[in-house]
Amino acid sequence: MIHVRGLTRFYxxxxxxxxxxxxxxxxxxxxxLGPNGAGKTTLLRxxxxxxxxxxxxxxxxxxxxxxxxxxxxxxxxxxxHRSLIYDNxxxxxxxxxxxxxxxxxxxxxxxxDLLRTVGLLSRRRSRAGTLSRGMLQRLSLARAIxxxxxxxxxxxxxxxxxxxxxxxxxxxxxxxxxxxxxxxMTTHNLxxxxxxxxxxxxxxxxxxxxxxxxxxxxxxxxRESYWEHCRQDSGAEEVxx
Amino acid sequence: MNTIRxxxxxxxxDMITEWRTKEMFSSMFVFILxxxxxxxxSFDLRISNAALLVPGILWAALTFAGTLQLGRAASLExxxxxxxxxxxxPVPRSAIYVGKALGNLVFMSITELIMLPIFSALFNLNLFxxxxxxxxxxxxxGFASVGTLLSTMAAYSRAREVMLPVLLFPIVLPIVIAAVKxxxxxxxxxxxxxxxxxxxxxxxxxxxxxxxxxxxxxFVVEG
Numbered sequence: 001m002i003h004v005r006g007l008t009r010f011y012x013x014x015x016x017x018x019x020x021x022x023x024x025x026x027x028x029x030x031x032x033l034g035p036n037g038a039g040k041t042t043l044l045r046x047x048x049x050x051x052x053x054x055x056x057x058x059x060x061x062x063x064x065x066x067x068x069x070x071x072x073x074x075x076x077x078x079x080x081h082r083s084l085i086y087d088n089x090x091x092x093x094x095x096x097x098x099x100x101x102x103x104x105x106x107x108x109x110x111x112x113d114l115l116r117t118v119g120l121l122s123r124r125r126s127r128a129g130t131l132s133r134g135m136l137q138r139l140s141l142a143r144a145i146x147x148x149x150x151x152x153x154x155x156x157x158x159x160x161x162x163x164x165x166x167x168x169x170x171x172x173x174x175x176x177x178x179x180x181x182x183x184x185m186t187t188h189n190l191x192x193x194x195x196x197x198x199x200x201x202x203x204x205x206x207x208x209x210x211x212x213x214x215x216x217x218x219x220x221x222x223r224e225s226y227w228e229h230c231r232q233d234s235g236a237e238e239v240x241x
Numbered sequence: 242m243n244t245i246r247x248x249x250x251x252x253x254x255d256m257i258t259e260w261r262t263k264e265m266f267s268s269m270f271v272f273i274l275x276x277x278x279x280x281x282x283s284f285d286l287r288i289s290n291a292a293l294l295v296p297g298i299l300w301a302a303l304t305f306a307g308t309l310q311l312g313r314a315a316s317l318e319x320x321x322x323x324x325x326x327x328x329x330x331p332v333p334r335s336a337i338y339v340g341k342a343l344g345n346l347v348f349m350s351i352t353e354l355i356m357l358p359i360f361s362a363l364f365n366l367n368l369f370x371x372x373x374x375x376x377x378x379x380x381x382x383g384f385a386s387v388g389t390l391l392s393t394m395a396a397y398s399r400a401r402e403v404m405l406p407v408l409l410f411p412i413v414l415p416i417v418i419a420a421v422k423x424x425x426x427x428x429x430x431x432x433x434x435x436x437x438x439x440x441x442x443x444x445x446x447x448x449x450x451x452x453x454x455x456x457x458x459x460f461v462v463e464g
């Protein structure tokens with residue numbers, strides 16, 4: 001489903017990605033690990049068509065991101081630690097707003113169904129600005145799947161959540177995966193990543209340095225691999241002048 | 242059709258937000274009121290016919306208040322990455338631009354409609370004349386169309402409050418000059434033959450600004 005070759009992106013003199021190759025099959029769930037500045041968010045933002053790569057190719061179902069971004073956007077859902085929710089709209093209005101942009105058929109029923117799924121039906125008329133961080137993240141997930149996307153891109157969805165909220169979000173993400181969607185998630189939480197994905201990828205200094213099926217790894221092995229690859233300074237490097 | 246529907250959805254969202262917060266209306270209204278009152282009383286003390294200065298005062302107030310509103314509207318989207326939510330949707334970038342520009346136009350027009358009676362009363366001048374209303378409308382269209390583009394550009398920069406006026410005022414100057422000339426011409430009792438040149442000038446600049454903004458907006462919002 002996702003085919004990435006030689007993907008490079010730099011911000012001024014700083015490399016965020018340098019020649020990333022990655023393939024993700026349809027229905028597969030992949031977790032990308034890596035320290036801060038490794039390029040995880042940049043990779044996801046390029047896949048989400050929010051950012052253009054400096055070079056390299058990226059395709060989703062054979063369609064190039066740079067030339068077919070309009071079609072691709074209709075099929076992907078993106079959630080990050082930033083909710084993209086408008087504080088002054090109600091919970092329901094937020095979903096209706098995004099649903100209208102995605103031209104979701106039967107939007108009223110879909111909105112109610114989603115709010116029930118994420119446990120926010122009783123807060124449907126509350127302004128989103130009054131929600132707790134955990135509730136906001138659940139609403140953000142509902143926003144991301146309002147149009148039933150095939151591909152989910154999750155950028156550190158657990159960031160800033162307390163234990164209870166993280167567990168609730170985990171149940172919701174399991175439901176998303178259960179609908180045979182392709183999921184690419186970035187996280188710093190090795191245990192959560194390993195337990196809920198088919199494949200683990202480690203990214204450091206903008207490069208894929210480790211890739212293995214989750215079934216072949218124990219948590220301890222993953223930890224050791226992670227530290228082995230991320231022990232040295234793993235932040236972004238400067239583009240040689 | 243998709244572009245128009247998506248643009249109207251964005252306008253709907255902005256209207257609800259503004260209705261609940263009244264952030265932009267209140268700041269624009271208070272600002273314009275202050276400008277009118279300050280000019281009125283300072284000119285009354287030194288100039289016998291302050292009405293001569295009305296076109297300049299009117300457009301100074303509209304330009305500065307409009308800048309406040311454009312800056313706020315753009316930063317509301319860019320703060321907390323809300324703009325990402327719009328960019329992720331399968332809608333043309335031009336629809337996002339049209340939605341934001343239309344929202345700005347509506348907000349500015351409503352504020353102008355509230356402000357005009359106050360202006361007329363304080364300066365003892367009838368501003369509800371078709372050609373003055375046309376000048377205000379055409380001037381606001383041009384201002385909102387190029388202003389939406391430049392305020393979005395400025396919102397991405399660190400010094401957004403400084404950047405917007407620096408970018409906007411030199412570019413919008415032809416529109417402001419034409420609108421002042423047209424407003425002054427109407428107040429002075431100019432004929433249509435004398436004033437038509439400014440109407441055509443405003444229409445031409447509106448079209449140019451709108452076309453350039455539509456074509457370049459995607460380069461501003463795409464990384």
